[in-house]
Amino acid sequence: MIVLLLLQIIFFVGYYVMSVVFGLFRIFLMLVKFKNLAISTLCNRIPIEDRKKVVIVGGGFSGSIVAQKLENDYQVTLIDTKDFFEFTPSILRTIVEPQHVKKIQILHSHYLKHTNVIQKEVLGVQSREVILDDRSVEFDYLVINSGSSYNSPFKESSVVSSARANTLRENYYHIRKLKRILIIGGGIVGVELAAEIVDHFKGKEVTIVHSQSKLMNRFPKKTIRYTEEFLQKRGVKLIYNERVVAHRGQTFITDQGSEIIAEQAFLCTGIAPNSNFIKNSYPDAISESGYIKANDHLQMAGTTYYRNIFVSGDVLHVREEKLAQTAECTASIVVNNINAMESRCEHKLQSYKPFAKPVLISLGKYTAILVYKDYSITGFLPALLKQAVEFKTMVRY
Ligand SMILES: Cc1cc2nc3c(=O)[nH]c(=O)nc-3n(C[C@H](O)[C@H](O)[C@H](O)COP(=O)(O)OP(=O)(O)OC[C@H]3O[C@@H](n4cnc5c(N)ncnc54)[C@H](O)[C@@H]3O)c2cc1C
Numbered sequence: 001m002i003v004l005l006l007l008q009i010i011f012f013v014g015y016y017v018m019s020v021v022f023g024l025f026r027i028f029l030m031l032v033k034f035k036n037l038a039i040s041t042l043c044n045r046i047p048i049e050d051r052k053k054v055v056i057v058g059g060g061f062s063g064s065i066v067a068q069k070l071e072n073d074y075q076v077t078l079i080d081t082k083d084f085f086e087f088t089p090s091i092l093r094t095i096v097e098p099q100h101v102k103k104i105q106i107l108h109s110h111y112l113k114h115t116n117v118i119q120k121e122v123l124g125v126q127s128r129e130v131i132l133d134d135r136s137v138e139f140d141y142l143v144i145n146s147g148s149s150y151n152s153p154f155k156e157s158s159v160v161s162s163a164r165a166n167t168l169r170e171n172y173y174h175i176r177k178l179k180r181i182l183i184i185g186g187g188i189v190g191v192e193l194a195a196e197i198v199d200h201f202k203g204k205e206v207t208i209v210h211s212q213s214k215l216m217n218r219f220p221k222k223t224i225r226y227t228e229e230f231l232q233k234r235g236v237k238l239i240y241n242e243r244v245v246a247h248r249g250q251t252f253i254t255d256q257g258s259e260i261i262a263e264q265a266f267l268c269t270g271i272a273p274n275s276n277f278i279k280n281s282y283p284d285a286i287s288e289s290g291y292i293k294a295n296d297h298l299q300m301a302g303t304t305y306y307r308n309i310f311v312s313g314d315v316l317h318v319r320e321e322k323l324a325q326t327a328e329c330t331a332s333i334v335v336n337n338i339n340a341m342e343s344r345c346e347h348k349l350q351s352y353k354p355f356a357k358p359v360l361i362s363l364g365k366y367t368a369i370l371v372y373k374d375y376s377i378t379g380f381l382p383a384l385l386k387q388a389v390e391f392k393t394m395v396r397y
Pocket of ligand 1: 057058060082089155323326
């Protein structure tokens with residue numbers, strides 16, 4: 001009892017100390033940002049109308065970084081179907097804590113001071129312009145960061161920030177009333193969603209149906225075992241090697257004939273690249289799975305490569321886990337390469353080669369797994385780290 005009390009005190013003191021440290025760090029970053037902005041505004045003597053035009057498609061992890069880093073030196077236009085940036089890795093937390101959405105969204109117009117933001121869908125691309133429904137926008141450089149789509153409510157396109165918050169709140173009140181929930185797909189998203197639900201609500205019957213023989217099958221055995229035990233201890237039912245193929249009302253039927261009763265099913269079955277708008281003009285640059293191909297310098301590539309069109313983030317055709325960190329990494333390379341081309345230092349062009357990155361998997365609010373190659377750390381520390389990553393990312397905006 002006393003140990004438990006002590007642990008709780010340590011936890012809360014630690015939490016508040018961290019909040020103060022984060023707060024001070026935030027003020028420090030704001031000062032640095034202000035200083036950089038002032039220097040760059042004073043030093044850049046090229047009138048804005050004479051600067052090269054950069055059009056950025058998509059304002060997720062990748063596009064928002066490219067816009068931030070280029071807006072002081074180029075005429076930048078960001079075109080996004082949404083009017084805000086959202087920290088997607090925390091979106092599953094908002095399913096059970098809708099008020100958390102305030103911490104993970106920010107309007108593009110808020111953090112981009114010199115960028116022309118257009119909330120529209122890009123419908124097509126020509127060699128020097130992108131096509132919208134009512135106009136076209138010229139570019140010298142185009143950066144495609146259109147990312148990937150996921151089933152609602154995890155990722156939404158064409159929404160304004162307030163509508164998104166309302167949807168998440170309604171979802172929360174809806175889930176609160178449910179007794180039986182089915183999650184289709186046992187990858188990271190399905191696992192994190194199940195863990196958030198059983199961690200937050202007591203007495204819900206949650207079932208995951210997964211078409212493979214293990215949850216998150218690309219991860220180390222130890223990680224998978226820990227995740228299974230975590231979920232099973234909290235009553236989550238796991239069904240392997242089956243696919244949901246039909247449903248009649250609240251009865252979901254698998255290809256092996258199992259029937260699962262659930263008032264609500266969440267589809268957590270993977271992502272689809274947003275590349276349709278390129279298909280007509282550059283069919284050769286689209287891979288079989290719909291991703292956009294690029295050379296090592298991230299210039300779009302088909303039968304030939306396109307010097308002034310760059311591809312970054314989830315939509316890039318590269319064999320590795322689609323992660324926010326990869327999107328940030330490719331975005332920085334694109335920024336470097338546009339600057340290198342502009343200063344005619346093509347020998348400074350950087351290349352992107354996939355490499356192993358650490359992944360944080362949340363299991364509710366206070367438990368997570370940090371996985372790097374074959375190593376993993378489980379427990380409260382990785383959970384704290386995940387919050388720190390969210391903080392570190394949002395403070396940039
Ligand atoms: C539920 C969930 C949890 C995740 N958790 C993690 C995690 O814990 N860690 C991690 O590293 N990664 C995680 N990811 C993956 C991460 O979110 C993505 O890798 C990252 O968002 C990719 O960034 P991006 O900029 O390439 O694309 P996106 O974030 O997809 O942004 C693309 C933007 O382009 C817009 N767009 C698309 N088409 C058009 C068009 N034609 N015209 C104009 N705009 C367009 C979209 O609306 C969107 O705003 C998670 C993803 C999901 C769905």
